[in-house]
Amino acid sequence: MKHYTSINDIDNIDDWIKEAKELKANPLKYRDLGKDKTLGLLFFNSSLRTRLSTQKAALNLGMNPIVMNVSGDAWGLEFEDGTVMNGNMAEHIREAAAVVSQYCDIIAVRAFPTLTDKEKDESEQVMNAFMKYASVPIVNMESATGHPLQGFTDALTISEYKKVSKPKVVLSWAPHIKALPHAVANSFTQAMQKMDVEFVIANPEGYDLNPEITGDTPVYHNQKEAFEDADFVYTKNWSSYEHYGKVVNTDPDWMITKEKIGNAKFMHCLPVRRNVVVKDAVLDSDSSIVIEQANNRTYAAQLVLKKILENG
Amino acid sequence: MKHYTSINDIDNIDDWIKEAKELKANPLKYRDLGKDKTLGLLFFNSSLRTRLSTQKAALNLGMNPIVMNVSGDAWGLEFEDGTVMNGNMAEHIREAAAVVSQYCDIIAVRAFPTLTDKEKDESEQVMNAFMKYASVPIVNMESATGHPLQGFTDALTISEYKKVSKPKVVLSWAPHIKALPHAVANSFTQAMQKMDVEFVIANPEGYDLNPEITGDTPVYHNQKEAFEDADFVYTKNWSSYEHYGKVVNTDPDWMITKEKIGNAKFMHCLPVRRNVVVKDAVLDSDSSIVIEQANNRTYAAQLVLKKILENG
Amino acid sequence: MKHYTSINDIDNIDDWIKEAKELKANPLKYRDLGKDKTLGLLFFNSSLRTRLSTQKAALNLGMNPIVMNVSGDAWGLEFEDGTVMNGNMAEHIREAAAVVSQYCDIIAVRAFPTLTDKEKDESEQVMNAFMKYASVPIVNMESATGHPLQGFTDALTISEYKKVSKPKVVLSWAPHIKALPHAVANSFTQAMQKMDVEFVIANPEGYDLNPEITGDTPVYHNQKEAFEDADFVYTKNWSSYEHYGKVVNTDPDWMITKEKIGNAKFMHCLPVRRNVVVKDAVLDSDSSIVIEQANNRTYAAQLVLKKILENG
Numbered sequence: 001m002k003h004y005t006s007i008n009d010i011d012n013i014d015d016w017i018k019e020a021k022e023l024k025a026n027p028l029k030y031r032d033l034g035k036d037k038t039l040g041l042l043f044f045n046s047s048l049r050t051r052l053s054t055q056k057a058a059l060n061l062g063m064n065p066i067v068m069n070v071s072g073d074a075w076g077l078e079f080e081d082g083t084v085m086n087g088n089m090a091e092h093i094r095e096a097a098a099v100v101s102q103y104c105d106i107i108a109v110r111a112f113p114t115l116t117d118k119e120k121d122e123s124e125q126v127m128n129a130f131m132k133y134a135s136v137p138i139v140n141m142e143s144a145t146g147h148p149l150q151g152f153t154d155a156l157t158i159s160e161y162k163k164v165s166k167p168k169v170v171l172s173w174a175p176h177i178k179a180l181p182h183a184v185a186n187s188f189t190q191a192m193q194k195m196d197v198e199f200v201i202a203n204p205e206g207y208d209l210n211p212e213i214t215g216d217t218p219v220y221h222n223q224k225e226a227f228e229d230a231d232f233v234y235t236k237n238w239s240s241y242e243h244y245g246k247v248v249n250t251d252p253d254w255m256i257t258k259e260k261i262g263n264a265k266f267m268h269c270l271p272v273r274r275n276v277v278v279k280d281a282v283l284d285s286d287s288s289i290v291i292e293q294a295n296n297r298t299y300a301a302q303l304v305l306k307k308i309l310e311n312g
Numbered sequence: 313m314k315h316y317t318s319i320n321d322i323d324n325i326d327d328w329i330k331e332a333k334e335l336k337a338n339p340l341k342y343r344d345l346g347k348d349k350t351l352g353l354l355f356f357n358s359s360l361r362t363r364l365s366t367q368k369a370a371l372n373l374g375m376n377p378i379v380m381n382v383s384g385d386a387w388g389l390e391f392e393d394g395t396v397m398n399g400n401m402a403e404h405i406r407e408a409a410a411v412v413s414q415y416c417d418i419i420a421v422r423a424f425p426t427l428t429d430k431e432k433d434e435s436e437q438v439m440n441a442f443m444k445y446a447s448v449p450i451v452n453m454e455s456a457t458g459h460p461l462q463g464f465t466d467a468l469t470i471s472e473y474k475k476v477s478k479p480k481v482v483l484s485w486a487p488h489i490k491a492l493p494h495a496v497a498n499s500f501t502q503a504m505q506k507m508d509v510e511f512v513i514a515n516p517e518g519y520d521l522n523p524e525i526t527g528d529t530p531v532y533h534n535q536k537e538a539f540e541d542a543d544f545v546y547t548k549n550w551s552s553y554e555h556y557g558k559v560v561n562t563d564p565d566w567m568i569t570k571e572k573i574g575n576a577k578f579m580h581c582l583p584v585r586r587n588v589v590v591k592d593a594v595l596d597s598d599s600s601i602v603i604e605q606a607n608n609r610t611y612a613a614q615l616v617l618k619k620i621l622e623n624g
Numbered sequence: 625m626k627h628y629t630s631i632n633d634i635d636n637i638d639d640w641i642k643e644a645k646e647l648k649a650n651p652l653k654y655r656d657l658g659k660d661k662t663l664g665l666l667f668f669n670s671s672l673r674t675r676l677s678t679q680k681a682a683l684n685l686g687m688n689p690i691v692m693n694v695s696g697d698a699w700g701l702e703f704e705d706g707t708v709m710n711g712n713m714a715e716h717i718r719e720a721a722a723v724v725s726q727y728c729d730i731i732a733v734r735a736f737p738t739l740t741d742k743e744k745d746e747s748e749q750v751m752n753a754f755m756k757y758a759s760v761p762i763v764n765m766e767s768a769t770g771h772p773l774q775g776f777t778d779a780l781t782i783s784e785y786k787k788v789s790k791p792k793v794v795l796s797w798a799p800h801i802k803a804l805p806h807a808v809a810n811s812f813t814q815a816m817q818k819m820d821v822e823f824v825i826a827n828p829e830g831y832d833l834n835p836e837i838t839g840d841t842p843v844y845h846n847q848k849e850a851f852e853d854a855d856f857v858y859t860k861n862w863s864s865y866e867h868y869g870k871v872v873n874t875d876p877d878w879m880i881t882k883e884k885i886g887n888a889k890f891m892h893c894l895p896v897r898r899n900v901v902v903k904d905a906v907l908d909s910d911s912s913i914v915i916e917q918a919n920n921r922t923y924a925a926q927l928v929l930k931k932i933l934e935n936g
Contacts, residue, residue, distance in 0.1 A: 046385065047385065053415050275396040291414065
C-alpha cells in the first residue's frame, strides 16, 4: 500500500481487522519500525481524536510526529493550476507538497469540504493534489468525501463488539444545527459494504447520501423500521447531498433515544452534540461504545502507518 | 498520588522539596520511568513557562509530550450537564476527557477562571470535570482558583534561598492594569502555610483573598509594615475577591521598589509588567530570583509526574 | 561558534559546505550528539520550511524540538527598555529570553521586520535582545534583516549544482503584490560574496538593497544584461529599501520566464507566487531546483546545530 486515502485502499478488511487486533494487544511490538522516520500531520481544520490518536499511533511505532496547522502556522495554499497568484494564497500545493516530502517520510492531511461546491469537493482536490505532488505516502485524516481512518476504526469496533456472526448495523442520520460533511457517513458505508454484516441506512427524505457510494445498500426514510432488530446503531449527522451542503431538516424526532435503540450498541465518531443528536441517557448508558470506539482510532492509524512503513 | 490539582495533594512538603532537589541535581536519573508514556498538555489559555517547563519535565522522564490548544486546535467544550448542545460548543467534556484518556497516560490542563462568575470559578468546573470523566491522572497547569505547580516551585525556591531556618515571607499585591486571577496567590498562600516560615500577606483594602484560603495568615493593608524584616517578598497582582474580578485599585504606591525591598529576595511567577508591578531596578538587581524560580518549574513538574508515574 | 544569527558567523564557507555535504550523505551519524538536549523554536511569524526542516534537523541529531508560536501560545513580548508596561505587552524579553534559556539548550527565533521603521529593523532588536538576555545559543530562523539558514542553504545548493568552477550567479528581484522583507536577499548576497562565484544583482531602480550589504557587488537595473551567461538565477521579491518597505514597482516585465532564464538553474527560497514572480513553465521544468534547494534547509540547520552542540 502506498497511500491510504480511502476505504477502497483496504485489500481485505477481515485481514486488516485481525492485524489491528494483534496491534492493539501488543501496541509496542513494532516500536523500531518507524525509528528515525517522521510523520508530518497537516491540519487545515480542527481535530481532537485524529490529532491525538494519529500522533499516539506514530509514537507507538517509534516515529517522530511533527504537527502543523497549515493556515495558522504556515501560508495559505493555492490548489488551482495555472492561476496568477496575486490573491491571498502565498504558496502553491505543488511546491508545498513536494517540499514537505523532503522533511517527512509520511504526510497525513486533514482538509474538510467546502459544502458549497459539490464538484470541487467530489474532485478531492486537496487529497489528490497531495498524492500527485508529494513524493511520499499520503494518509487521509478526513477529506472532503471520506474519513477512512474512522471507517476502519468503526469496522474494527463492530468486529470486537458483535455477538452474532452477521450483525445488523444501521447508519442513522440525526439532527444537528450546522451543515456537516458526508465524509464519516461515506467511509462507514464503504467499510460496512466490505464486511459480513446486514447493513442499512436510515435518513429523512432529502438526505440520501451519494448513490454512487450507497449502491445497493437499503435506505429507509423511516427510522423505526430501519432500527428493527439492530445490533449496532451508528449515528451521524450530515448535510443534504441532494441540496448540497444545506440543512433541510432538523426534526428532533430523529434524535437517538434509549427507547429507539433497544438492545443495540450506540456508536458515533465524536464530537457529538448531546440532546441534539442523541440523548444523555444513551451516551451515559452501557449501550454506548463511543469511548471504546475512539480508542480504536489509535490502532487503525497504527495499522495504516505500519503497512505504509513496511511497504517503504 | 492519583491527581495533582491542588497544594493540598502534597502530603509532606518538606519531603517533596528534598526529592525535588535530588531531581534537580540529577534530572535524567529517571529517564526510563516515562518510557512509552504520553503526557497530553491541554491549554485553554496562553502559557509560556508552564508550556515549556512541563514538556521539559516530561522529556526528562522519557515521556512523550503532546500539546494541544483546545480552542484553536480542537472543538469548543461544553461543561454543563444536561444541556441541549445547540450552541457554540461542539463537544462535551464527558466525551473529551474520556477520549483523551485513551491516548494519554497523564493529562495536564490549563483553564483560567471567568473572573465574572465567582460560584462557577470556585466550583473548579473544568478541573473537576476532567478528574471526574478522565480515566487517567490529571495535573493542574493553573485552574480557576489554584496553580499548584507554581506554588510548589515557590516553596522549593524559598527553601533553596533561605538563609535563616525560619525566614519571613511576604506575599504582596502589586498594581496591574488588568483583572488577574487569584490562582497563583492562593496556591502560594497554601504552600507557605505548609512550610516552616513566618508568612504574612500585604494587600490594599478590598483585595483580601478568599478567607477560607488565607485562614489564620496575618493580612496587612499597610505594605511597609508587612515588609519589615522580610527575607522574601513574593509579588503578584490579583483582582478583587470581594468585588469579584474587579480592578478597584491601581495605586502605584504599591509597586515594588528597591527601597521597599531592602535585603529581601524578590520573587514573582512571571510574566511581570515592568515598572507597573515592580521597578526595573529590582528585577535587574541581585535581589531578584525570578529566573531561578522559573527554572524550578521544571523540577516541580518533574516531581509531580514522577510521583504519578510511580503510583501508576 | 556560540550563536548563528548572520552569514558572518560562518568562518569558512567552503569548509561548511563540505561538512554539510557529509551530513547530507549520512544524516544520522551524529544522532547521539543532541541526546537529552532541547531545541526551542519560537515563531513570531508564519513558517513552513523553516518550521519543519529545523525540527527535522534537530531530530536527526537526537534533540527534542519544542515549538511555540509566541503570540498565539504565550504572551505579547515587550522589547523596549525602561518602558512602563501598561499596554498590550505582558512580558519583557529580558525575562522571556532568560526563562526559555532554562528549559532549552538552544533557542531558534523567527521574527520578521516591521518594514515601516527602518532604524528599528536594522537594529535587529528581537534577535539582539535574545542574544543579550538568553543564556544559551541563539539561531536566527529569519530576522528583520537576515535569513542565514536560507543563505547557507543556497550556497550549499549552488555548490552541488554548479558545472563550472566559478559559476555566474544572478540575484534577481521579481514583482510581488505585497511588501516583503530584505532578509533572504541580504543573506544570499552575503553568502555569495564569500563564495568563489561571479555574483551580480538585478533589480529595478528604487529597489537597490542596503549598500552596506551589497558593497562592491555589481547591481544592474537591466535584467537582460544581468542574466547574460548566468548559471544560476536566484529570484526573490523585496520591498524598496530606499523608500523603506514600499512597493514602488510591480512591473510584470521583471517576472522570470523560460526565455529569460535560458540554461540557468532557477532558485527561490519559497513560498513563491506562481505567474507573478515566475512563470509555471520555469517552475515545472528541469531548470528549477527549488525543491532540492528546500531539501538542503535540513542539512544547513543540522550543521548549525551540530556546530553549536559541539561547542557547548
